[in-house]
Amino acid sequence: MFSFSLFPEIPRSFNKQFSCFSVSMLSGNEREDVERGGKIIMPPSALDHLTRLNISFPMLFKLTNVKTSRVTHCGVLEFIADEGKVYLPYWMMHNLLLEEGNLIQIENVSLPVATFSKFQPQSSDFLDITNPKAVLENSLRNFACLTTGDIIAINYNKKVYELCVLETQPGNAVTIIECDMNVEFASPVGYQEEKKERIKDEEMVIDPAELMPEPKGFVAFKCEGNRLDGKKKKKDDNTSSDSAATKITYQRGIPDYDYKIGTIQFFRHSRPKASDDPKRGDEDFKAFSGQGYSLRQSKARAL
Incomplete structure (x- = not known):
């Protein structure tokens, strides 16, 4: 005879207490793979019990410290522990405030997928x-x-x-x-970003130009220019002959604060000699006048 169940099988849970130890207490070779993860080692009897239960995979467990009620969750790596013992990573025991040999309650759970x-x-x-x-x-x-x-x-x-x-x-x-x-x-514990102090121009009380010494001595690019055709440069009516004398001489290494952007001035240390007769000054001067010389000698001179 066959019997049919009208009600679905109710899944049973796994809920037991074990003595917990760190992985360093596990006999055999050192298990660095356990310390690097979040899975525990359980005894073979736990596997037999879990296989008889209608549980969902993967196997996930809720770990509870019986004394302090601290809770965490983990998976299982292997079922090779001694009976009545489980082995946990050191960081997991530290979170649960557990010491070697303390009781821990293990219960299988089903968790949502992380997003x-x-x-x-x-x-x-x-x-x-x-x-x-x-x-x-x-x-x-x-x-x-x-x-x-x-x-x-x-x-x-x-x-x-x-x-x-x-x-x-x-x-x-x-x-x-x-x-x-x-x-x-998130920012690491104790980390502080370097705060850069930005000084605004409006907040500066002292103008840097006031701290510069008065210019003295040689002033670069302050001489007069000469035309190539020999003609005199016309002077503006607004400028006077004494204006150049009133200007403060320039000291080398001090910037010229009167410089106008977009202007270029060229100066020479030697000036052409002026003629005694001011009327014949234009006639005496001839642009690009002079004698030329050839590096190659002519045949007539060579003979």
């Missing part, structure tokens, strides 16, 4: 990493879930970096297995 998470580095040394998002993504492959408030530890270049999980969405505990999750970083 967003925000982390805060606990040291400014984390800023030395060239691509922190890529390093975090590679490290989170060893984790099964995240819990808001936990301080996880990741290893990079033989150095341990601690990150606080500030926020997770869509819940306070999420699974990160095969998910597309956006990641953000």
Whole structure:
């Protein structure tokens, strides 16, 4: 005879207490893979019990400290622990305020898939990493879930970096297995941005020009120009003959504050000698006058 059940099978939960120890207490070779992730090692009897239950995969567990009621979530890596014992990463025991041999309650749970998470580095040394998002993504492959408030530890270049999980969405505990999750970083603990003081021109009480000494001595580009055709330069009616004498002589190395943008002045140290007769000054001067010389000698002179 066959019997049919009119009601679906009610899934049963896994809820047991174990003595917890750090991975360093596990016999055998050193298990660095456990310290680098967020998964625990459970005894074989737990696997037998879980296989008989109608639970959903992947296996996720809620860990609770019996004394302090501190809670976190994790996955399982292997079932090779001694009976009645579980082995946890050191950072997980630190979050749960557990010591070697303390009782811990383990219960299987089902968590939503993560869509967003925000982390805060606990040291400014984390800023030395060239691509922190890529390093975090590679490290989170060893984790099964995240819990808001936990301080996880990741290893990079033989150095341990601690990150606080500030926020997770869509819940306070999420699974990160095969998910597309956006990641953000908060400023590291104790990090302060350098504040650059900007001095506005309006706030300057003393004009820098007032601190400069009065110009003395030689003044560059202050002489008169000469025309190539020998004609005298016409003087403006507004300028007087005494204007040049009233100007302050210029000291080398001091900028000329009277300089007008867009003007160029050329000066010579030697001036052409003026004729005794002012009327014949234009006749005596001839532009580009003089004798020419050839580097090649003529044949007549050579003979």
